[in-house]
Every structure is written in structure tokens, then in C-alpha cells.
Amino acid sequence: MSTTTNDDAVVTADTDREIRIERIFAAPRERLWAAYSRIELLTQWWGRGNRLDVERWEFRQGGHWRFVEHSDGETDGFEGRFREITPQERIVFSFEWDGMPAYVAIDNVSFVDLGDGRTKVVTDSRFHTSQERDGMLQSGMETGLNESYRALDALLAAGS
Numbered sequence: 001m002s003t004t005t006n007d008d009a010v011v012t013a014d015t016d017r018e019i020r021i022e023r024i025f026a027a028p029r030e031r032l033w034a035a036y037s038r039i040e041l042l043t044q045w046w047g048r049g050n051r052l053d054v055e056r057w058e059f060r061q062g063g064h065w066r067f068v069e070h071s072d073g074e075t076d077g078f079e080g081r082f083r084e085i086t087p088q089e090r091i092v093f094s095f096e097w098d099g100m101p102a103y104v105a106i107d108n109v110s111f112v113d114l115g116d117g118r119t120k121v122v123t124d125s126r127f128h129t130s131q132e133r134d135g136m137l138q139s140g141m142e143t144g145l146n147e148s149y150r151a152l153d154a155l156l157a158a159g160s
Contacts (some may be wrong), residue, residue, distance in 0.1 A: 007153065008146045013137060016130040017132070021123040023149055027156040029113040033088050033119060035152060036109065047071070048144055049151035061085055065093070095125070099139060103132045 009023040016107075025032055032122040035041045037059055043052045047069035055066040059082065066079035078100035083106070084092035091109045105125045127133040 009142075009149055010030065011145075013133060017133055018125050019123075019125040019127075019133060021125070021136065021145065022120060024114070024118055024120045025149075025153065025156060026118055027119055027159075029088055029119045030110050031117045031156060031159065032064065033112050035155060036091060036111075037085075037087075039156065043150035045148055045155050047076075048147035049154075055079075058082070080107075097132050097136075097139070098138075099134055100132070103127070103135065105132070105136065 007019050012020045014020065021117065035045065039054060039057045039059070043054060046052060046096040047067065048071065053068040053070070055068060056064050056079070058064050061082055061084060064079070066077065066081070069076045069078070079096055080094035082091065082093045084090065089111060091107075092124045093107055093109075094106045095105045105127050108124045108126075110122045110124075112122060114120055125133075125136070
């Protein structure tokens, strides 16, 4: 499975337990890193640009994070723990959506400097089972992800 249109992320599910997401942004790696690691920037794009309550943000190895997104009178909670943080290069964390409780994915986000002022962000999400992976794919995650990435584009453009 793979889909892409214009500025949409390329989402592939080539193995039975993983989803790979790739997206190129028109900004240097340092700016992408800041948008992912500084909570005052992250809250402007992460939840598709919707209001986001930060219930917890401990950006360090072993730290816990929890966000609640508010949209159209509904709320969605997301949380996890940071496994690895390598500044400017990689963030590895667990990811759990309240809509699929106890189905935890491990996300590995890499920031690849393309050398021309652009950065490729690659996220590999690993699930326990193929059914969990399929449930996430069927949840609308791709639409929400692309909406968040468009909000990130706007944030990056405003900062240039």
C-alpha cells in the first residue's frame, strides 16, 4: 500500500508489522528538529493545528508525553514514552492512541539533511501484530498525519 499526492507523505506498509512514512520539508534539519522537540512549536502543528492540551511533556530518554487534541467537539488522547533522543538525528518513542488502547507502536523518527535546505523526515512505526498495524491504517491516521504535516509546513514557512 502506498499513497501520495502533491505534498502528502508517502505511506507504505511493506511488512506485516510496520508502517513507513516519508515526507520532505522545505526547511533545514535544525528547524525540523526544533518543531519536533520544542513544545511551544510542536503544539502549533502536531494535532493537525487543532487545540492541543499538553498533559505531560518530558523530552528526555524515559520521559513521558501525553497530548489531548480537541476537534469538532471531540477529544482524542495520545501518549507514550521516549526511548531514545539523538539531537538533530533521531527520536524513538512509544505511541498509543486512546482510540486503540493498549495497542502500542514504537515510532522511530529520523531527520535526514538533504543538503539543499530541505529535510526528509522518515518515521518507521512498528506494531506488535499485523492486525494492530492494519487497525492504525484504517483509523484515518494517514489523513490526520497529512493535515498535521500541512500545519507544520505553515509553521516552517512563517518562521522563514
